[in-house]
Amino acid sequence: MKKKSKKLYWVIGGLALAILLLLIIGKKAGWIGQEKPTEVEVTKVVAGNLTQSVSASGKIQPEVEVKISPDVPGEIIALYIKEGDSVQKGQLLLKIQPENYVSVVERSRAGVNQSKASAEQAKAAISRAESQLVRLEAEFKRQQKLYEEKVVSLADFQMAEANLLTARQDLASAKASYEAARFGINSSEAALKDASENLRKTNIYAPVSGIVSKLAVELGERVVGTSQMAGTELLRIANLNNMEVRVNVNENDIIRVDLGDTVIVDVDAYTAQNKKFKGVVTRVANTAIGSGGSLSAASNSTEAVTEFEVRIKILPESYMDLIDHARGRKYPFKPGMTATVDIITDKKNGILMIPISAVTTRTDKVETKENNEDSGEEKQPTKTEKPKEIVFVLENGVAKKREVVTGITDISTGNIEIVSGLKAGETVITGPFIEVSKRLEDGKAVTDKNAKPAKETKKK
Template identity: 25%
Template sequence: MQDLVKLRPPKWLLALLVLGLVAGGGYVAYSQITTAQRQEARRRIQTATVEQVNLPVTVSANGTVQPERSVNVSPKTSGKLKQLLVKEGDRVQEGQILAYMDDSNLQGQYTQAQGQLAQARANLQRVQAGNRAQDIAQAQAQVESDRAALWQAERNFQQNQQLYRSGAINQRDFNTSLAARDQAAAQLTRSQQALALQRAGSRPEDVEQARAQVKTAEGQLQTIQAQLEDTIIRAPFSGIITKKFADPGAFVTPTTSGSSVTSATSSSILALASNNQIVANVAESNIAQIKLGVPAMIKADAYPGQSFNGRVIQIAAQSTTVQNVTSFEVKSSVADPKNLLKAGMSVNVDFNVGTLKNVLVIPTVAITRQEGASGVLVMTREKESRRPEFRPITTGATVNDKTVVLSGLQAGERVLISFPQGERPQSRTPSVFPGMGPGGGGSRMR
């Protein structure tokens, strides 16, 4: 019994053994936990593949919806509005009648002018036609009558001359017969000349005078007709009625087409606007990329998720500066068959200025800097446990969230877009493409 007591190990040895077992178990547990954390961290690291793609390049700008043409419709002369045929919101075609002005004071002048023209034309026709056959015959008969009267007067004179020489009549009777003969001769001459005029017809100057009278009458009638036509108010171009300023019975006056709504309220009849266009302000750094005909995609806050297509139709030759920011107005057409866009709406415009073909691209967030060089962390194809390799790269254009890689990478390689602890990127590489890149606010990829 005493021998068994002697073989029992000392208590300190047991304590040391227990402590060793606890320490060993803790180490094993710590190693397992650490290994699991490292594996979890590796699983959380995200990568992206270097791609070779065709990269669309767009220039973005803010703009507004504006009508291509906008006028205030008013009469050419002051007067009372008689009838209005359209209302606000109506779409009208070029030449369509919009309203009628009171024309009662012009109708009488029109009838009078018609009568004056008819009279002038009848006179011209008479002058051009010459004298009638009956008039000529009457003049011929007058000549024959006057010739017979002259023959009779000549015989009487000859008889009285003989009687005077024989002393049968006195000087007075002789002179009377002489005067009668001369008077008959003069009358014959007059009738012969009248016959010649009848046969010759009208003189050229009489015809020209009659023609001039017709022209004058036609001009007076055309003036009245134009004034009557001006009382019919027509649409100068196709568009939509945006405002009504007057009702039938109101007195309206001529106004300039570009008058403001306030000044036109008391004088114009309607405001007419044509099809809408988009007016965008493009930054000075991007204007060189905008060309006529460039496609544009328009989005309005009023219609989320919906876009409208258009094309550049005009580029301003003069810049505008607002709060020290220089920009150029760029006008674009817009396809809006349902007339959803309204004048004054704010829109965002993306101009498709071109495509970078067959370029290598990586997410911009993958770019980091180490030792003063820009590059990326590349996942190698060797052991998973190996740390990612930093590789310097040369970058090109930055289009929204993509950056073009000019050298340093190959298609198919994988780069980190989330970084291990302590290897967060210090800064992103700025774009070398003029007017594009972080902070430029000019371009987006679609």
Template identity: 30%
Template sequence: MRPAFLTVAIVALGAVTLYWSVGRENDVHYVTQKVTRGPIVRAVTTSGTVNPVITVQVGTYVSGVIQARYCDYNTQVHKGQICAKIDPRPYQVIVDQGKANLAVARAQLIKDQANLVYAKLAYGRNQRLVSMKAVSADTLDSSKNAYDQAQAQIGLDEATIALQEAQLHAAQINLGYTDIISPVDGTVVSRSVEMGQTVAASFQTPTLFLVATDLTTMQVDTNVSESDIGAIKRGNKASFTVESFPTRPFKGEVVEVRQSPQTIQNVVTYDVVINAPNQDFALKPGMTATTRIIVDERADVLRAPDQALRYTPASLGGPSNVAVSPEGSAAAKVWILRDGIPSAVVIVRGLDDDSFTEIVKGDLQAGDEIIVGEEVRTRRSSS
């Protein structure tokens, strides 16, 4: 019974297959788009961070307790303006000690100058007495030695005064450093100090304030991969958006392509700096920017969609659509629909922006229906 059943099933399956193959026909429907004229823009898309063009770190050279703070976030400061003050009393004591030591050194100089005058007179007197044999030669030698020592002491006193003046000047400088001042005109964008806080400048200068010199012009520091960096040049136009204004494109320009590579997880990138105006202060430091850098563009050129360059009729078994033009350069074969029949056309490609490809040469014109795909529809035969 089982062999007979299998035989009947096979015969039935063959009959159904024959019915569908004979009674139905395949109808190919071509999906087309028009060849158009328009711009082609090749761009590199990357992400970056919005930063002020120049940010100055305001720190402290001396250690101590913050006695007063005069600047806060968003404070507009001017060059030389005091932003904070360290308790100056320990440094004032050192200045006072330096002044006292300098006064002692100057007084010692006056004393030794008077001693020099006496030693000179004694030496001259003994010279005359020796000639009259009133004193011994040893007395003359002793007065000569005292006179020479008095002269040397004057030089030592003058050097001591110079040393005390230098130490006093250093103490006055340190006292001046207790005033934390802004070195530039700008806006305070960061503050990391409070009144009563102790700051230590023993090994590394602590940063107390960050001052941005001009927030009306910002820059975007982007990370461009090594595969795209070769196409980017100074002066390239760019646009970017930030999450706060997703529908507002900001315009900018590449002002610097830095040579220093950054390697993160074996991925090499380069920092590309884009300047952008910020007259309305919409851009804030630290914002994440999605950036589009234009590396090449064409205006009002004949163009075809990229899907057309990847299409090959299924009836041809899907061979490559790359051909060789008469000029010997790499060219592409596309298919256009003329009177319902696909016809191959060899074109010379130009700029490609991943959506459209420029047609430099080829028997195409705007409005031609170019095939980008096909659909196979099965219909019942009328016979």
């Protein structure tokens, strides 16, 4: 029994020693205790072409669209056009009931005639006053001579002098009455002109040539109109040969948009036909939409998205194939159609690029020292976080952090320009997103999850 127990102890001790030796060798060889490499997605740094663009949505509108409102109120008694009609400048479009304005014109014309008659009466009064003045001047001279010769009394001389002064005043009064009558004529003629103009405005003519894009009234409808403010909108005339897209661009993107930029326009109505159109930026707003000068407007603008209007002309050569005069399709676009645009703001060829998903940001703490302005003493160093753009390069099974400088971004392809920090042919890690953005660290073991395992050679 004792011999068997000793033998068992030796066997157990040998096994323990073998296991211990195996653990030591496995740990040194990396078989035991080594962290399992993280599976990642990778791609190569390549040279190619990138196009940077700004995307926005908006509505198609005519470049020129005139809204027509009446200057006088009344009932529409004649309507000579319908929506979609082509009209020429100066063409009669509709009529407003003119009877009330005809009566005003007649009263004003009668007022002019009355003022002219009053002026003629004042003119005749001037002639009578002048004749009276001549007679009394002669009488005054005669009385003055007789008074000097002591033939008439002082009272008779003073009476003649008073009569002369009265005659002069009567002449001045007659002339003033004539001037007033002339001003009365001018006032009456102005009233007649105003009444005649209101009567003329009962006929609505086309101010420009184009297409009636909207007709908002019907025959017999009453409309409101004044000369001081816009009245009831009657209709709109537009030039449908020249159309534009009006979009709102975010303030972060507007700084990249310039006049003359090329634009790709995707109109929803033609999306099924896979048809896209070309355009060019013709106007970039200098003021944000809805911005005002008041403090309340400024406070409200901080809570909403700040956008600027951009207008894009659709080039006719890009939609000429849609025009079919035989079928009456002269204008492929209608006001109000929805469109999405890609404004091409930059384009580079033959540059290094990688997927956007490969680029992330990490912060490094930097110590800064500042002096106290009052005492001149040096303050305690403070740590500030400085963000840096980085990528992770796959080298010999580990991730190596590399700081890079990026350029333009191509949203359509999902690639970004690498200005410095990488070379063509290097392998960068592009995913998973959570690994690239948060978990990966410099020197961490990784493996390409899409790499194919090496095939074992078959022994013959």
